[in-house]
Structures are given as structure tokens and as C-alpha cells.
Amino acid sequence: GWLLVPLSEVLYHLQKPLLEAAGMGLFSLVLTWWSLKRKNVLLPFLIHLYIEVLLIAARILVF
Known part of the structure; x- marks a missing residue:
């Protein structure tokens, strides 16, 4: 059961760079x-x- 949390986090972040x-x-x-x-x-x-x-702060400062 507890491995579902990290697995779901990785699946969600697959739309972002692989390192992230x-x-x-x-x-x-x-x-x-x-x-x-x-x-x-x-x-x-x-x-x-x-x-x-x-x-959020980085995004605000960059744009």
C-alpha cells in the first residue's frame, strides 16, 4: 500500500523532465x-x- 504514494508521484511528474x-x-x-x-x-x-x-517565487521573478 505505501508504495502507491511514490508511484503516483512519479507518474504525475513524468510529464516534466526525467531528472525531476x-x-x-x-x-x-x-x-x-x-x-x-x-x-x-x-x-x-x-x-x-x-x-x-x-x-512560485522563481516563476514570478523570471517573468
Whole structure:
């Protein structure tokens, strides 16, 4: 069951560059394992939020 999360993340990111999809797969495996081990999703949520804010800020600054 828990492998479905990283698998779905990789499938979603396949529309993006391969390096990003592969990185997301590894990142998702580690954070899914971490969440299950600690029964806490706060760290993965905060990391995801941080990455999204950086991407949005980069897009705003470039355009």
C-alpha cells in the first residue's frame, strides 16, 4: 500500500523532465517511509510547501 504514494508521484511528474521525475520518486520514497515510521506528515508537508513556494517565487521573478 505505501508504495502507491511514490508511484503516483512519479507518474504525475513524468510529464516534466526525467531528472525531476526521478528526483521526485526518490524524495517521495524517503518521505513516505519517514512519515510511516514516525506517524507524522508534518515534515513532508513543510518540505513540499517550501519547494512549491520556491518554484512560485522563481516563476514570478523570471517573468
